[in-house]
Amino acid sequence: MTLSFTIHSLLLGFATIVALGCAPSATNPPPTANTPSIPAAPNDALVQFSVLAALAADDYTDGAPLRDVLAAGDFGLGTFDRLDGEMILLDGKMFQALADGTVRPANLGGTTPFAAVTFFKDDGRRDELSAATLTHLEEQIDRQLPRRNSPYALRITGEFTEVTLRSVPAQSPPFRPLVEVVRDQVTWQHRSVRGTLIGLRCPAWMGTLNVSGYHWHFLSDDQKIGGHVLACQFEHATLRYDDCSSVDIRIPQSTNFDQFDIRHVTQQDVEQIERQRSTSPKD
Amino acid sequence: MTLSFTIHSLLLGFATIVALGCAPSATNPPPTANTPSIPAAPNDALVQFSVLAALAADDYTDGAPLRDVLAAGDFGLGTFDRLDGEMILLDGKMFQALADGTVRPANLGGTTPFAAVTFFKDDGRRDELSAATLTHLEEQIDRQLPRRNSPYALRITGEFTEVTLRSVPAQSPPFRPLVEVVRDQVTWQHRSVRGTLIGLRCPAWMGTLNVSGYHWHFLSDDQKIGGHVLACQFEHATLRYDDCSSVDIRIPQSTNFDQFDIRHVTQQDVEQIERQRSTSPKD
Numbered sequence: 052m053t054l055s056f057t058i059h060s061l062l063l064g065f066a067t068i069v070a071l072g073c074a075p076s077a078t079n080p081p082p083t084a085n086t087p088s089i090p091a092a093p094n095d096a097l098v099q100f101s102v103l104a105a106l107a108a109d110d111y112t113d114g115a116p117l118r119d120v121l122a123a124g125d126f127g128l129g130t131f132d133r134l135d136g137e138m139i140l141l142d143g144k145m146f147q148a149l150a151d152g153t154v155r156p157a158n159l160g161g162t163t164p165f166a167a168v169t170f171f172k173d174d175g176r177r178d179e180l181s182a183a184t185l186t187h188l189e190e191q192i193d194r195q196l197p198r199r200n201s202p203y204a205l206r207i208t209g210e211f212t213e214v215t216l217r218s219v220p221a222q223s224p225p226f227r228p229l230v231e232v233v234r235d236q237v238t239w240q241h242r243s244v245r246g247t248l249i250g251l252r253c254p255a256w257m258g259t260l261n262v263s264g265y266h267w268h269f270l271s272d273d274q275k276i277g278g279h280v281l282a283c284q285f286e287h288a289t290l291r292y293d294d295c296s297s298v299d300i301r302i303p304q305s306t307n308f309d310q311f312d313i314r315h316v317t318q319q320d321v322e323q324i325e326r327q328r329s330t331s332p333k334d
Numbered sequence: 335m336t337l338s339f340t341i342h343s344l345l346l347g348f349a350t351i352v353a354l355g356c357a358p359s360a361t362n363p364p365p366t367a368n369t370p371s372i373p374a375a376p377n378d379a380l381v382q383f384s385v386l387a388a389l390a391a392d393d394y395t396d397g398a399p400l401r402d403v404l405a406a407g408d409f410g411l412g413t414f415d416r417l418d419g420e421m422i423l424l425d426g427k428m429f430q431a432l433a434d435g436t437v438r439p440a441n442l443g444g445t446t447p448f449a450a451v452t453f454f455k456d457d458g459r460r461d462e463l464s465a466a467t468l469t470h471l472e473e474q475i476d477r478q479l480p481r482r483n484s485p486y487a488l489r490i491t492g493e494f495t496e497v498t499l500r501s502v503p504a505q506s507p508p509f510r511p512l513v514e515v516v517r518d519q520v521t522w523q524h525r526s527v528r529g530t531l532i533g534l535r536c537p538a539w540m541g542t543l544n545v546s547g548y549h550w551h552f553l554s555d556d557q558k559i560g561g562h563v564l565a566c567q568f569e570h571a572t573l574r575y576d577d578c579s580s581v582d583i584r585i586p587q588s589t590n591f592d593q594f595d596i597r598h599v600t601q602q603d604v605e606q607i608e609r610q611r612s613t614s615p616k617d
Contacts, residue, residue, distance in 0.1 A: 096582070104539050105483075200388075200592045201585050256387055256542060256596045298583040299379070302484050309483045313539045 097202045097251070097295040098123035099167045101303050102260045105311045106130070106165040109226040113305035114164035117157055121145060123299075126204055128249055128268040129166025131157070134232060135221035137279045139249055139270045140168055141206075146270060148277035150220040150237045154270070164303075167251060167261055169204050174294040180207065181286040188283070189265050192252065192290065202257065202295045205250035205265075209288025214269055215240045216278030238281060246271035248280065259313070260300065380485045380534070380578040381406035382450045384586050385543045388594040389413070389448040392509040396588035397447035400440055404428060406582075409487055411532055411551040412449025414440070417515060418504035420562045422532055422553045423451055424489075429553060431560035433503040433520045437553070447586075450534060450544055452487050457577045463490065464569040471566070472548050475535065475573065485540065485578045488533035492571025497552055498523045499561030521564060529554035531563065542596070543583065 100115040100123075111134050120129070121143070129138035137148040138157065145157040177195055182188035188207075196203055217236040250267040257263060267280035302308070383398040383406075394417050403412070404426070412421035420431040421440065428440040460478055465471035471490075479486055500519040533550045540546060550563035585591070 102539055198592050200594060256385055256594075258596075259539060259542060296585055296587065298585070300581040300583070302579055302581070304579065309481050311483060311539075313541075 095169065095172060095293065095295055096123075096297045096299040097167055097169050097204070098299045098301065099165075099261060100129070100163060100301045101165045101308065102300060103165065103262060104259045104313050105303070105308055107229045108311045108313075108315065109228050110303070110305075110307050110311050111164050111222055111226050112162075113307050114162040114303060115166070115301060117145060117159045117161050117163060119301075120163060120166050120168055121159065123301075124168025124170050126171035126206065126249065126293075127166060127168030128251065128266065129163050129168070131221075132162045132164065133221040133223070134164075134219050134229075137218050137268055137277065138163060138166055139268045139277050140166075141247060141249055141270055146274065146277055148216070148218050148268070148270075148279075150218045152218075152237070152239050152278075154275055154277040169293060169295055171204055171206065171291075171293050173291050175292050177290045180209075180288045180290050182288075183284055185265075185267070185280065185282055192265075192292075195290070196252065196292060196294075198294060200254045200256060202254060202261075202298060203252045204293040204295065205248070205252060205290065206292075207248040207250070207285075207288050207290050208246070209285050210243065210245050211241070211269075211288075212284045212286065213240065213242050213282070214244060214246070214276075214280065214284075215282040216269055216276070217281050218278045236279075239278075241271075241276055244271050244276055246276065248283070257298065260298070378452065378455060378576065378578055379406075379580045379582040380450060380452050380487070381582045381584065382448075382544060383412070383446060383584045384448045384591060385583060386448065386545060387542045387596050388586070388591055390512045391594045391596075391598065392511050393586070393588075393590050393594050394447050394505055394509050395445075396590045397445040397586060398449070398584060400428060400442045400444050400446060402584075403446060403449050403451055404442065406584075407451030407453050409454035409489065409532065409576075410449060410451030411534065411549065412446050412451070414504075415445045415447065416504045416506070417447075417502050417512075420501050420551055420560065421446060421449055422551045422560050423449075424530060424532055424553055429557065429560055431499070431501050431551070431553075431562075433501045435501075435520070435522050435561075437558055437560040452576060452578055454487055454489065454574075454576050456574050458575050460573045463492075463571045463573050465571075466567055468548075468550070468563065468565055472535075475548075475575075478573070479535065479575060479577075481577060483537045483539060485537060485544075485581060486535045487576040487578065488531070488535060488573065489575075490531040490533070490568075490571050490573050491529070492568050493526065493528050494524070494552075494566055494568045494571075496523065496525050496565070496567045497527060497529070497559075497563065498565040499552055499559070500564050501561045519562075522561075524554075524559055527554050527559055529559065531566070540581065543581070 112132055125143035127140040139146040146154050147157045148154045217238040219232055219236050247270055248267050252265050253261045253263055255263050269280050270277040395415055408426035410423040422429040429437050430440045431437045500521040502515055502519050530553055531550050535548050536544045536546055538546050552563050553560040
């Protein structure tokens with residue numbers, strides 16, 4: 052019982068870390084009798100390579116070929132072998148945002164221990180969207196999205212007044228838990244840059260599979276700036292969203308993955324996660 | 335945090351109820367350095383319709399068409415609209431084991447709030463398997479299956495010295511939580527009957543999605559006896575197993591499903607689950 056408690060605590064904490072203060076599953080408006088039932092397109096899957104709990108446990112290598120990821124979607128986010136940067140998949144092109152602040156096309160001969168992608172199809176949009184903070188942005192999207200218990204892919208294009216990004220350096224064995232790795236994150240801030248937010252919102256029931264709530268990466272239009280989004284501010288942007296009707300979890304066939312123990316993760320890391328959260332910058 | 339604790343407690347408790355005393359995720363042998371890495375067949379998905387947490391929350395209706403389930407696999411288990419009996423899918427034929435002890439071919443015009451199916455492909459087998467109890471059976475399978483963190487479909491054919499089955503009667507609104515419904519289960523015992531155990535073993539990381547550990551249904555060769563297995567005993571049977579390389583979760587598009595709150599479930603039911611478990615018959 053205690054173990055169950057801690058894994059969820061870990062993942063909730065991790066979600067908070069990666070999305071910095073966003074806990075949409077807790078802030079979603081309660082469902083009402085007139086919640087619309089909008090059918091999502093069939094086969095509009097969110098395809099996940101591995102699960103978040105395994106990544107949190109330090110399963111950073113022997114992952115899925117990047118070509119398999121590209122075959123499963125044209126839009127999404129993730130990481131690379133040994134956590135070597137942030138993955139950005141946009142319009143079928145995969146980019147790698149490295150810890151030195153550079154962005155490059157991903158070497159498709161590589162692998163990933165964790166990625167979540169979909170073939171992006173518009174199910175809805177909103178123009179003239181402005182946001183002062185990530186929290187402000189997410190509150191607005193919470194009010195816009197029709198369904199609470201489906202995952203959504205989100206893309207927001209426009210001119211960003213300010214965006215704060217992070218990436219992490221490649222890790223070497225023996226691997227540390229993710230909660231420790233993100234303490235070494237490198238962050239940088241840009242102003243007045245045109246680009247796209249690549250986002251996911253996952254429902255609370257996916258909490259052990261992916262980041263419960265929001266998770267955002269960014270890529271500038273000139274493809275020179277990118278990373279995991281810690282904070283942003285923009286005006287007059289356009290949001291488009293894709294309601295995913297299924298979640299397809301590709302299970303890594305590595306001994307690494309098979310050795311991950313969801314109970315073991317939590318025991319090691321939950322207290323550190325909590326400390327990390329309390330010192331995180333605010334958006 | 336308390337909520338996270340209780341949902342996992344609920345699901346662990348539920349798993350224990352449905353599989354009666356089997357907690358394979360806790361009893362699996364620890365991984366060793368020489369754990370074999372056996373690649374599973376590509377596209378060998380375990381396809382789930384909805385998630386266990388929603389079923390536990392009483393999302394019993396407006397589910398997936400049974401024809402969609404049949405299109406996704408030829409082997410598996412589940413339930414029916416309003417929990418009207420136990421679903422058995424074997425060799426592409428779907429049966430409904432009702433609470434009056436009868437078994438009939440399912441009416442394919444119906445729907446299901448929860449089912450998990452796959453196209454069964456042999457990845458391994460074991461002949462001359464004997465088991466004195468379900469627990470004894472599962473301990474043997476734990477030692478046999480190569481991978482800990484992949485789901486397996488399991489079929490065991492032979493002569494059963496004894497098998498204790500249950501089904502539940504169809505529910506009417508307002509629906510009660512699953513933990514209360516199973517208190518009304520009808521059980522019956524048969525001796526010396528030839529048939530097949532239709533089983534799944536799901537890894538611990540799937541705990542909110544499906545029954546973590548083992549889950550067994552039964553169908554006699556003459557298709558007249560079937561249900562959810564509470565206890566069994568057999569000798570000289572044959573086990574065949576199918577290692578599933580992905581989990582494909584089809585998200586119900588109903589307002590029912592969208593209104594389920596994983597946090598709400600736990601608060602209502604966890605204590606009742608614990609009481610139920612303590613009074614469950616032993617296998």
